[in-house]
Amino acid sequence: MIPVTVLTGFLGSGKTTLVNHILTANHGHRIAVIENEFGEIGIDNDLVIGGDEKIIEMSNGCCLCCTARTDLIEILRSLLERRERFDRILIETSGMADPNPVAQTFFVDDEIARHFQLDAIVTLVDAQHVGRHLDEVDPDGVGDHVVDQIAFADRLVVNKVDLVTPGELQAVQRRLRGINATAEVLTSSHARVDLSRILGIAAFDLNRELQNRPGWLDEPEHLHDPALDSVGIEVGGELDRVAFEGWLRRLVDARGDDFYRFKGMIAVSGDERRLVVQGVHRLYDVQPGAPWGSDPRRSRMVVIGRGLDREELTRGLAACAPAGAAP
Incomplete structure (x- = not known):
């Protein structure tokens, strides 16, 4: 067995x-x-x-x-x-x-x-x-x-x-x-x-x-809390790290009570490593992870919580691109 x-x-x-x-x-x-x-x-x-x-x-x-x-x-x-x-x-x-x-x-x-x-x-x-x-x-x-x-x-x-x-x-x-x-x-x-x-x-x-x-x-199958949702957001290319961390801090300050879990892999300019994001409510951590290698540079995040707006989150993440970067 x-x-x-x-x-x-x-x-x-x-x-x-x-x-x-x-x-x-x-x-x-x-x-x-x-x-x-x-x-x-x-x-x-x-x-x-x-x-x-x-x-x-x-x-x-x-x-x-x-x-x-x-x-x-x-x-x-x-x-x-x-x-x-x-x-x-x-x-x-x-x-x-x-x-x-x-x-x-x-x-x-x-x-x-x-x-x-x-x-x-x-x-x-x-x-x-x-x-x-x-x-x-x-x-x-x-x-x-x-x-x-x-x-x-x-x-x-x-x-x-x-x-x-x-x-x-x-x-x-x-x-x-x-x-x-x-x-x-x-x-x-x-x-x-x-x-x-x-x-x-x-x-x-x-x-x-x-x-x-x-x-x-x-026993019957389990039902999820209908008020909790999972939103995945993704943008291509690299982001500016200072802009990303500023956006994340403002977002958590404003919505942390509603964010039960968030995590992601972020591509930032000037760094060959993935930026790993892990968070629970208002507590979060951003640390360098494994190198990207030949993988395409893209930033992905998953947020699980209440009252999530996919378009707003995607716009906020995309706005962290370096000045002058192509949309």
Whole structure:
């Protein structure tokens, strides 16, 4: 049986950072990664560090917990043909994913059930922002998504603890215990966790799940918060870095509460490297990344949030082109 770890957590909790930690750590495992993004432009695959052999497939376009679950089954079947190239599988879900239907995949299809074993559901929690997300209690809204991810976890990783006080961390842990009283809780900064505590732990127990929720395998598919949208924007050519960072700062100052997650790869003049943008609400970071090499220079961003205006965002990004650049 091939062990599978499902990595979940709300937007900006640090899942891709943890994937990079797993892929670069000296643990001796050969890991196939399946990535899933919520939106129309794929960014996460470019943000993952590692050899080409490790990122075997990428589920693109919609969330694994919805219509793309059939795609997950097909990806797993295709991986069986390359069984000698990996020891285990890591599925990084979209920040909007409900882990329930993803876990159901390993029990509702006979071929998948014969070859794959669900090892654990690992949920990352953003220590700084989880409280405000849990407080959003609209039906099928953000709060429900976050509660589902926490409640279904076999391991909870409270990430970004360096951004909160000890008292705030204790308050977060109390709220988590109120939702999930049995999962082991780990803490981390920059998703640096002891991998032996999240990989190969045989923590998922189907009998326990069915005992607690007898109809679990027949539960309906998850619905997303209709108020949250994902907008992908893209412009060709190079941008002026000072102009771009000024635009981003003004945008976040004005709309940060509505921006649950934003990320991007930006091409700036005078630099052979990609500019990597990662942000959650009003907290963001801009750092140089890998060289562009022979890839065409273009800037791409994905924003997930409320009240997004694609044309306005595209105009703002395009306006960061150097003076005199062709439109």
